[in-house]
Amino acid sequence: xxxxxxxxxxxxxxxxxxxxxxxxxxxxxxxxGAVVLMLAVGQGAQSTVSRAIASxxxxxxxxxxxxxxxxxxxxxxxxxxxxxxxxxxxxANLPTLSHVAPAFPNSNTQLAYSASNWSTTVFGTTxxxxxxxxxxxxxxQALSTGDVKRAARVALLGQTVARTLFREENPVGKTLRIxxxxxxxxxxxxxxxxxxEGRDQDxxxxxxxxxxxxxxxxxxxxGTVRFIMAQARSADEMADAEAEMNQLLRxxxxxxxxxxxxxxxxxxxxxxxxxxxxxxxxxxxxxxxASISLLVGGIGIMNIMLVSVTERTREIGIRMAIGARRxxxxxxxxxxxxxxxxxxxxxxxxxxxxxxxxxxELAGMVVVVSGRAIILAFLFAAGVGVFFxxxxxxxxxxxxxxxxxxxE
Amino acid sequence: MPTxxxxxxxxxxxxxxxxxxxxxxxxxxxxxxxxxxxxxxxGPSGSGKSxxxxxxxxxxxxxxxxxxxxxxxxxxxxxxxxxxxxxxxxGFVFQGFNLLPRSSALENVALPxxxxxxxxxxxxxxxxxxxxxxxxxxxxxxxxSQLSGGQQQRVAIAxxxxxxxxxxxxxxxxxxxxxxxxxxxxSIFNRLNREQGLTILLxxxxxxxxxxxxxxxxxxxxxxxxxxxVQL
Numbered sequence: 001x002x003x004x005x006x007x008x009x010x011x012x013x014x015x016x017x018x019x020x021x022x023x024x025x026x027x028x029x030x031x032x033g034a035v036v037l038m039l040a041v042g043q044g045a046q047s048t049v050s051r052a053i054a055s056x057x058x059x060x061x062x063x064x065x066x067x068x069x070x071x072x073x074x075x076x077x078x079x080x081x082x083x084x085x086x087x088x089x090x091x092a093n094l095p096t097l098s099h100v101a102p103a104f105p106n107s108n109t110q111l112a113y114s115a116s117n118w119s120t121t122v123f124g125t126t127x128x129x130x131x132x133x134x135x136x137x138x139x140x141q142a143l144s145t146g147d148v149k150r151a152a153r154v155a156l157l158g159q160t161v162a163r164t165l166f167r168e169e170n171p172v173g174k175t176l177r178i179x180x181x182x183x184x185x186x187x188x189x190x191x192x193x194x195x196x197e198g199r200d201q202d203x204x205x206x207x208x209x210x211x212x213x214x215x216x217x218x219x220x221x222x223g224t225v226r227f228i229m230a231q232a233r234s235a236d237e238m239a240d241a242e243a244e245m246n247q248l249l250r251x252x253x254x255x256x257x258x259x260x261x262x263x264x265x266x267x268x269x270x271x272x273x274x275x276x277x278x279x280x281x282x283x284x285x286x287x288x289x290a291s292i293s294l295l296v297g298g299i300g301i302m303n304i305m306l307v308s309v310t311e312r313t314r315e316i317g318i319r320m321a322i323g324a325r326r327x328x329x330x331x332x333x334x335x336x337x338x339x340x341x342x343x344x345x346x347x348x349x350x351x352x353x354x355x356x357x358x359x360x361e362l363a364g365m366v367v368v369v370s371g372r373a374i375i376l377a378f379l380f381a382a383g384v385g386v387f388f389x390x391x392x393x394x395x396x397x398x399x400x401x402x403x404x405x406x407x408e
Numbered sequence: 409m410p411t412x413x414x415x416x417x418x419x420x421x422x423x424x425x426x427x428x429x430x431x432x433x434x435x436x437x438x439x440x441x442x443x444x445x446x447x448x449x450x451g452p453s454g455s456g457k458s459x460x461x462x463x464x465x466x467x468x469x470x471x472x473x474x475x476x477x478x479x480x481x482x483x484x485x486x487x488x489x490x491x492x493x494x495x496x497x498x499g500f501v502f503q504g505f506n507l508l509p510r511s512s513a514l515e516n517v518a519l520p521x522x523x524x525x526x527x528x529x530x531x532x533x534x535x536x537x538x539x540x541x542x543x544x545x546x547x548x549x550x551x552x553s554q555l556s557g558g559q560q561q562r563v564a565i566a567x568x569x570x571x572x573x574x575x576x577x578x579x580x581x582x583x584x585x586x587x588x589x590x591x592x593x594x595s596i597f598n599r600l601n602r603e604q605g606l607t608i609l610l611x612x613x614x615x616x617x618x619x620x621x622x623x624x625x626x627x628x629x630x631x632x633x634x635x636x637x638v639q640l
Contacts, residue, residue: 321465326487
């Protein structure tokens, strides 16, 4: 009951000096708004990264052909196709690996369907590729081992390709021309979205690797593949798998002791982990920077409240003379600071949500405004109010009635 | 003789100086007030009468001595208990009115009731009733700055009366008012004393004001030099 009455008194005092209360509140509004926005941007970055990681597949290795060196001039990785489909089959027998898929991609390949055409990556691979990437079909059926054996002219379309060539039409069952060769579309892949580097993963056509190696793209080194993707059975087996693959491929390529590998095995999980950590750090840094503005807002509140206590010394004296106890005065000033924070906090949350929406609309960034972040920002604001409001309130309550009354 | 409403014995007040010594402002004051008395306190500036009033009003504490108000030994009480006494037993009227500038007359009168924990509608009802008694019902929603000096002082008196005090302390209540308004205020004090038996202690410089009282106490240099009938 009395709390409510004192709250009314506090509200009246704020109302009596609207401009000052409003400006003080602005510090809080901006602080809380910044925290909400920055947390939203940080969480957006985290969710983008984790989605990209999930879309890449887990516990992945990529095995690339080695560098060639001819007459002392060393060319880059993958310049000599040392990996073959046979290597991929041999790797598939390793117990530490669950899936192995050789890949023979060819970018900038012209596609055509009736009047429309499109250029994209045509990716020759085996059925395991879909398992490795945990890529499901939206419609139709997946590649089969039979398709690979027969070097069948069948294709799976990524969403972007399907949309570009077929628009609203269902592509499954239609015939597509790849470099003027007819391919039957047997399935439509689910959307994957952007990769970690920002590449559109849905702009792709999957075909059997044998078809790609043989008929479609002339290959000076028959049976070779561009790279091999392999998936370990579990994260714990990554190290073992890497050692076994190295050993197996060295044996198959007949490399002597002391000779350099003519291939390289890369662990993709490490890349994913780094990306996830940097997103977390980014999110933390943004939050920390935003917290500073909240802190500055809090100091603004303390400053104004201290001025207000000095200015209202006589009022405090009058209140004490007619029976206000120290704790009544303390409560009133504390409530004034808290009300500034609470109102500023609510406005700040709204501002933050609005700004996050603007960022996602205008900058096209992924932002995630979570309820937890809002509650966190609001509680932090209230904490700032109590922390920075307490000292001025204590100072007001500690005034001696006679001296406060005598104050001019 | 009935028990006094307030009794002061051996009351001393020193103000500390910067060098650690203290200047005495009141020397062993002895005073006893019966319920229903109307006392004028006079004395030159610096004679200690305002300090004495502040101690009686529980706004300040004595350095030594005893002060009993309505059977309570005030000198021994803590801050919250003093606040409660100021709130319930004492009404204070100041020379400068001391109204809250941003609150209406009604809110000013109701404020002691707020600190007494009285509910909102009851606060309003009692404050309105008091304003009516003092002829200010039309000014209930006015801010102090919209009122004349006499009206402001009447609002202050209404505020002092809101918790039915046993003691009304007035520190030069007419000091800022013209003669006619001063007479009006004094007649209010007279009426309160006569009709409600309210005990009033009033500090003044003006003999014309002191004439309204029934007993006169004179201060000089921290001592009471006269205590008796009003002889000016």
